[in-house]
Amino acid sequence: MISSEGSNAELRLRIYAEPGEEFNSKNLKVKTEVVMKNPHVKVEKMGLPVGVKPWEPTLDALRNDSRPFTDTKDLTLHLYTLPFPKGEQGDGGGGLTECLISDVLKHKILSVPGYGARVPKPAGTTYRVSEAAGKGLGVFATRDIQMGELIMAERPLMITPVVMPSRCTSELQGLSHNDFVQVKLHDAEKIFEWVVDRMTPENREALMALTNSHSLEGGGPIIGRVKTNGFGESEIVDGPGAECQYSVLCDALSRLNHSCSPNTFRKWCGASFSMQMRAARDIKKDEEITTHYVDILHPAKGRKGQLAVYAVKCTCVVCANPEISDPIRAKCLQHLQQIERQDWQRDFDVPTSTNPKPLLGNLDMYVKSGVETTDVYGYCLFMLMKMYAARGDIPTMRVYSEKYARWQSARTGLVIPQELIDKGFGMISVAEMVLRMKGKMKGKAKKI
Numbered sequence: 001m002i003s004s005e006g007s008n009a010e011l012r013l014r015i016y017a018e019p020g021e022e023f024n025s026k027n028l029k030v031k032t033e034v035v036m037k038n039p040h041v042k043v044e045k046m047g048l049p050v051g052v053k054p055w056e057p058t059l060d061a062l063r064n065d066s067r068p069f070t071d072t073k074d075l076t077l078h079l080y081t082l083p084f085p086k087g088e089q090g091d092g093g094g095g096l097t098e099c100l101i102s103d104v105l106k107h108k109i110l111s112v113p114g115y116g117a118r119v120p121k122p123a124g125t126t127y128r129v130s131e132a133a134g135k136g137l138g139v140f141a142t143r144d145i146q147m148g149e150l151i152m153a154e155r156p157l158m159i160t161p162v163v164m165p166s167r168c169t170s171e172l173q174g175l176s177h178n179d180f181v182q183v184k185l186h187d188a189e190k191i192f193e194w195v196v197d198r199m200t201p202e203n204r205e206a207l208m209a210l211t212n213s214h215s216l217e218g219g220g221p222i223i224g225r226v227k228t229n230g231f232g233e234s235e236i237v238d239g240p241g242a243e244c245q246y247s248v249l250c251d252a253l254s255r256l257n258h259s260c261s262p263n264t265f266r267k268w269c270g271a272s273f274s275m276q277m278r279a280a281r282d283i284k285k286d287e288e289i290t291t292h293y294v295d296i297l298h299p300a301k302g303r304k305g306q307l308a309v310y311a312v313k314c315t316c317v318v319c320a321n322p323e324i325s326d327p328i329r330a331k332c333l334q335h336l337q338q339i340e341r342q343d344w345q346r347d348f349d350v351p352t353s354t355n356p357k358p359l360l361g362n363l364d365m366y367v368k369s370g371v372e373t374t375d376v377y378g379y380c381l382f383m384l385m386k387m388y389a390a391r392g393d394i395p396t397m398r399v400y401s402e403k404y405a406r407w408q409s410a411r412t413g414l415v416i417p418q419e420l421i422d423k424g425f426g427m428i429s430v431a432e433m434v435l436r437m438k439g440k441m442k443g444k445a446k447k448i
């Protein structure tokens, strides 16, 4: 699973019925235990180990998609088709998602203000999927794309828990670690098959057409595809403590390859129940459109290890030259740690220095190093906007205000009014005051 948070909390949600009780929605119990997450497990063989009986859960236990109300405390997994309720709101034009989620998450999803909104469409065609040398397929720009532009918006094909739904662990006592994992993979594939069986034929075909980079690791074809293509999404979790994380599996978005200098931001939009991707910098026609699977500010060696989990051997220029790139990335990380402690996006105080050289130097470093998807880049644009306002240079202030607004739109998906951008997010009053003062010094007020 492609992590958005980098969290590797090893928790497992156990769905079970007491011995002798029927496995159905009324008597299912749920328990969270420390165990492995499906993206990181690997075994030599496939199928059940010798002597282990197949798990026979009943599908009815999970089939609850017609329940009108959700229990906000129920962490048991159920099958739902979203957007919900089907037929009343329709699919908002974006297609339907098959979900194996808890009521807690379903309640969260349905409570998002504006839930049921249409999935937005990019302006014209923005991308094609074609061969990416050494990486399988990839996504490429079909025209020049400006920073901030929406490139893709997609309703997921499927949302499934990161922890593997499987039989009660007590049944597996005495098994070797390898056999234990094999059973887990086998059980989980069975449950995932139910999810896939509920899909529309088009969605099922799209899912099975996705790449499986983990076909030799003992898991079934669905788990393999989830591991290869699923996104971790911070908003798609149970409860505030993220008791259970989920994997969000999309279609075209799954064709995005990893880059250590990515040119897009990925953002979940709860209202339209869609994953969206926007340009983090200007992208040229035919350029590959990329995302990041791991933290791009980590040193090359660390990234290599993390990327191996996703079956990625990155050969980009940043990875190929760690002696040059690592110190630069370390500097960027240091800058990030400095600004993380500040509420800089809401700080409209006039900067104490009006010398833009250090900031321009940093901006150049961020662009050359390709770290526009990190906050240091946005911070730099924001500070330059404020600094040029403090210098009374309205045209240059507007250049950075425009860039900062585009970057923020790409990052958050929010549309920033042009009037606000023209006014440098309010910094124009500072610029006007400075100009008036300069005018006074020369004996007359300058016209803006």
Ligand SMILES: C[S@@+](CC[C@H](N)C(=O)[O-])C[C@H]1O[C@@H](n2cnc3c(N)ncnc32)[C@H](O)[C@@H]1O
Residues within 6 Å of the ligand: 134, 135, 136, 137, 138, 210, 211, 213, 228, 229, 254, 255, 256, 257, 258, 259, 310, 311, 312, 313, 314, 315
């Ligand atoms: C989410 S898929 C991306 C689309 C995929 N290339 C395809 O053909 O469908 C992830 C897989 O793509 C490949 N991949 C992604 N980024 C890569 C990169 N930077 N270098 C090499 N392979 C990459 C790896 O095989 C990885 O497991």
